[in-house]
Amino acid sequence: MEVKRFRLGKATAVATAFILATCLAISPASADRGDAARQFIASLADRAIQALTTADTPRAERIRRFRTLFNDHFAVEDIGKWVLGRYWSRATPAEQKEYLRLFEDYIVASYVDRFATYTGERLRITRALAEEGERATVFSEIALPGGGKTPVRVDWRVEGAAGRLKITDLVVEGVSMSTTLRSEFGSIMRRDGGKLDGLFAVLREKTAAIKAAQ
Amino acid sequence: MKVLNTDCRGQVGWPVLGALVLALGLVAGCATAPDPTDREAVAEYQQINDPGEPTNRAVFAVNQVLDKGVLKPAAGMYRDLVPPAVRTGVGNALNNLRSPVILLNDVLQGEMRRAGVTFMRFVINTTIGIGGLGDPASDMGFPYHSEDFGQTLAAWGIGEGPFVMLPVFGPSNPRDAVGLVVDFLVDPLNLWATNTDRQYITYARGVTRAVDERARNYDLLEDLERSSLDFYATIRSLYRQRRTDEISNGWTRENMPGPGVTETPHLKSEEVSQWK
Numbered sequence: 001m002e003v004k005r006f007r008l009g010k011a012t013a014v015a016t017a018f019i020l021a022t023c024l025a026i027s028p029a030s031a032d033r034g035d036a037a038r039q040f041i042a043s044l045a046d047r048a049i050q051a052l053t054t055a056d057t058p059r060a061e062r063i064r065r066f067r068t069l070f071n072d073h074f075a076v077e078d079i080g081k082w083v084l085g086r087y088w089s090r091a092t093p094a095e096q097k098e099y100l101r102l103f104e105d106y107i108v109a110s111y112v113d114r115f116a117t118y119t120g121e122r123l124r125i126t127r128a129l130a131e132e133g134e135r136a137t138v139f140s141e142i143a144l145p146g147g148g149k150t151p152v153r154v155d156w157r158v159e160g161a162a163g164r165l166k167i168t169d170l171v172v173e174g175v176s177m178s179t180t181l182r183s184e185f186g187s188i189m190r191r192d193g194g195k196l197d198g199l200f201a202v203l204r205e206k207t208a209a210i211k212a213a214q
Numbered sequence: 215m216k217v218l219n220t221d222c223r224g225q226v227g228w229p230v231l232g233a234l235v236l237a238l239g240l241v242a243g244c245a246t247a248p249d250p251t252d253r254e255a256v257a258e259y260q261q262i263n264d265p266g267e268p269t270n271r272a273v274f275a276v277n278q279v280l281d282k283g284v285l286k287p288a289a290g291m292y293r294d295l296v297p298p299a300v301r302t303g304v305g306n307a308l309n310n311l312r313s314p315v316i317l318l319n320d321v322l323q324g325e326m327r328r329a330g331v332t333f334m335r336f337v338i339n340t341t342i343g344i345g346g347l348g349d350p351a352s353d354m355g356f357p358y359h360s361e362d363f364g365q366t367l368a369a370w371g372i373g374e375g376p377f378v379m380l381p382v383f384g385p386s387n388p389r390d391a392v393g394l395v396v397d398f399l400v401d402p403l404n405l406w407a408t409n410t411d412r413q414y415i416t417y418a419r420g421v422t423r424a425v426d427e428r429a430r431n432y433d434l435l436e437d438l439e440r441s442s443l444d445f446y447a448t449i450r451s452l453y454r455q456r457r458t459d460e461i462s463n464g465w466t467r468e469n470m471p472g473p474g475v476t477e478t479p480h481l482k483s484e485e486v487s488q489w490k
Binding site: 075078079081082083085086109110114133134135150153157159160166168169173174175176178179180183184185186187188190191199202203206209210213 | 254258262357358437440441442443444446447448450451452455456458459460462464471472473474475
């Protein structure tokens with residue numbers, strides 16, 4: 001018993017020392033990454049307020065500005081690929097190109113109005129967290145007008161080296177934009193037996209319908 | 215705007231609960247299982263975890279008809295005709311009436327601090343808040359949170375099981391459906407109404423709650439239905455994600471699965487300098 005306890009104690013001490021050493025080695029870099037991510041989202045919010053919240057901007061112009069903002073700040077291609085999941089690698093290069101074009105159109109049309117809300121002046125960044133690899137998450141809260149006393153939680157998942165950060169996901173009250181899109185796109189793909197034509201038709205139809213409705 | 219309140223199931227009486235149990239037994243129409251040699255397809259099938267999909271979609275279609283025909287118009291009128299102050303009062307009162315059930319579930323989950331908050335809210339809002347119409351407790355440091363028996367079962371380590379679309383009640387799973395029944399049975403107001411032959415109170419409360427929740431989510435659901443490619447798949451995904459979030463009490467997990475930047479994006483130098 002005595003021997004066993006001693007060994008255990010030693011192992012624990014070594015493990016603790018190791019963990020401490022790793023933490024000390026990692027923490028300055030990850031703190032920087034968290035800060036960089038925080039600044040990135042704060043600057044995106046500033047730009048979005050200027051570009052999207054001016055009331056007298058015509059809709060076509062707002063869509064154009066949002067497309068620029070979206071392409072500059074989001075890892076559009078990577079999100080598109082992930083959303084298509086296992087069907088991406090099976091598609092021909094021409095299909096992949098067409099898919100990414102339709103994906104961008106669809107997201108721009110369906111997110112232009114929501115995005116103005118998410119990045120409005122009531123956005124308050126609460127904290128930033130560095131994660132595995134070059135990932136980080138910026139946590140924010142938005143007090144919606146007439147939304148009661150509880151603000152809406154919006155998490156921004158960010159990835160990339162300093163100066164090249166891109167948003168990979170937007171999580172609103174625990175609901176991830178990318179995960180939701182992936183389940184929808186996957187559902188259409190399964191319905192059509194893995195063929196992209198059906199998805200393309202639905203994307204075109206929906207994008208047109210969203211634009212017409214507003 | 216609460217993004218999607220998954221506790222938007224009105225509390226209705228035994229006939230509906232009977233239909234619910236019947237519907238659970240009806241999950242006979244099954245989704246075609248994938249070719250077992252296609253590993254990716256099998257993994258996808260397991261991840262979607264919706265073996266009764268054809269039946270679920272049929273139930274969803276019926277629910278949509280009921281929504282368009284009854285609940286949505288009622289919620290629209292409620293929202294347009296009833297002054298915001300009154301609607302806030304109704305919402306507060308409904309939350310306050312749920313306090314005993316929330317308190318019980320807080321305790322069953324061992325969340326004693328949250329149980330204390332729920333208890334204080336009930337005392338403050340029932341007295342100073344005039345029978346729960348006001349919510350002064352939120353301003354006194356006791357913010358609202360919800361709990362239900364489905365979440366308690368999850369906290370006890372019970373898995374959700376396959377996805378199930380319940381008639382009238384909407385998206386669920388066996389664990390949460392059991393939770394729904396338990397919450398209904400232990401609710402003091404329901405117990406009192408049943409024991410004193412005042413079932414109309416239970417019905418009225420259920421209808422009010424359904425209309426209130428539908429009105430709250432009116433714009434969100436409108437927006438989702440217009441933009442989503444497959445509304446059923448969207449609702450199924452949203453329900454699961456919201457439940458996971460509620461069960462963890464909004465504690466965001468690190469390193470969640472999601473898109474990753476596979477290759478460093480090629481950027482023009484002026485774009486890079488913009489961010490610095």
